[in-house]
Amino acid sequence: MNNGMINIALPKGRLGESVLEIFEKLGYGCPAIHEKNRKLIFTNEENGVCFFWVKPSDVAIYVERGAADIGVVGRDILLEYSPDVYELADLKTGICRMAVAGKSDYYDDTTKTLRVATKFPNIARGYYEKIGRDIDIIKLNGSIELAPILGLSDVIVDIVETGKTLYENGLEPYTDIVDISARLVSNKASYKFKNGKIKEISEKIIEYIG
Ligand code: PRP
Numbered sequence: 001m002n003n004g005m006i007n008i009a010l011p012k013g014r015l016g017e018s019v020l021e022i023f024e025k026l027g028y029g030c031p032a033i034h035e036k037n038r039k040l041i042f043t044n045e046e047n048g049v050c051f052f053w054v055k056p057s058d059v060a061i062y063v064e065r066g067a068a069d070i071g072v073v074g075r076d077i078l079l080e081y082s083p084d085v086y087e088l089a090d091l092k093t094g095i096c097r098m099a100v101a102g103k104s105d106y107y108d109d110t111t112k113t114l115r116v117a118t119k120f121p122n123i124a125r126g127y128y129e130k131i132g133r134d135i136d137i138i139k140l141n142g143s144i145e146l147a148p149i150l151g152l153s154d155v156i157v158d159i160v161e162t163g164k165t166l167y168e169n170g171l172e173p174y175t176d177i178v179d180i181s182a183r184l185v186s187n188k189a190s191y192k193f194k195n196g197k198i199k200e201i202s203e204k205i206i207e208y209i210g
Contacts, residue, residue, distance in 0.1 A: 005048050006197050009063060009071035011056035015094040015182055019072045020051070022091070026204045048197065060085060060185065069190035070198060075180045076159060080120045085185040088202040092209050094182035096161040098123055099173040102148050106155065106174075115154045117147030124157040127177045145169045 008023070010016040023029060030044040030051050043050040054062055054071070060083040062068040074094055078087065098120065108114065110133070117138040118124045128135045138153050145165055147153040159180065160166060160173050184205060186198055 003050065005043065005045075005050040006070065006194060006201065007050045007052070007068045009054045009059045009068035010051055011059050011072055011074075011182075012053040013056060015056065015074075016053060016072065018093055019091060019182065022205060022208060023049070023051075023201075026201075026208060028201060063185050063187050066187045066189060068187065069194055070184060070186045070201070072182050073185055075178075075183055076120060076123070078183060078185070079178065080122050082122075083185075084188065086188060086191050087183050088186050088198075089184040089206045089209070091182040091184055091205070094180070096159050096180045098157065098177040098180060099160045100127075100155050100157055100175045100177065101145075101160065101166050101171045101173045102155040103170060104172045106148070106172075108154075115152075116157055117144055117153035117155075118157040119144060120157055123177065127157070145171055 010020060020033065028047055028049050030042045030049060032044070033042040033051055041050065041052045052068070056074065057077055059071040059073040060077050060081060063071040063085050064083040072091065076098060114133055114135045115138060116124050116128070116135045117140050119140060119142070121137045121139050124135070124137060138147065140147060144156045144158045147156055148171060149169060157177065163173060166173060184202055191198055
């Protein structure tokens with residue numbers, strides 16, 4: 001979107017709300033965003049920013065294709081989809097990890113192909129390739145924890161934040177694969193053509209986060 005503003009894709013939900021607070025503290029707020037309505041786009045002509053709420057897993061698509069100049073996306077999405085964007089900053093929020101988990105009595109029979117349920121087939125494949133384990137990926141879109149409970153898979157590769165979802169479903173984390181946190185990313189062309197403002201924003205954010 002080329003409207004002379006910095007177009008910012010934020011992930012809908014708790015993470016997006018906390019990142020919005022950072023933007024506001026640094027002078028890039030947009031009062032209209034707090035009005036109670038169902039709008040998805042909010043513009044502040046005074047400081048030249050335009051925010052929009054996007055499904056978290058779609059932020060990288062908006063940024064990669066230039067519909068947004070910058071955005072906030074989890075490292076899980078960056079690792080899974082490898083979007084062609086610049087990573088400008090680790091926002092050190094939305095901290096969690098990608099882990100292998102399974103039932104507490106799970107035992108890995110290495111003579112058999114391991115059935116792995118996940119929303120992140122590329123991350124899972126990469127991990128098991130590295131350790132040389134033969135796997136069968138079962139791609140799911142949510143509620144991954146159900147898979148080993150119902151015998152659909154032997155293990156899952158999923159995001160663990162507090163560990164509560166695993167615990168409450170009788171599952172245990174076994175191996176951590178990678179640490180995850182929210183990242184500020186930029187469209188490559190925007191980074192060139194709107195460099196002054198994008199750099200100003202990212203430098204302020206980096207300084208604020210420390
Ligand atoms: C993620 C993940 C786990 C849960 C982990 O799910 O898939 O289910 O969070 O958090 P916890 O360790 O704090 O319990 P998300 O909320 O993204 O929903 P979905 O995977 O069902 O879409």
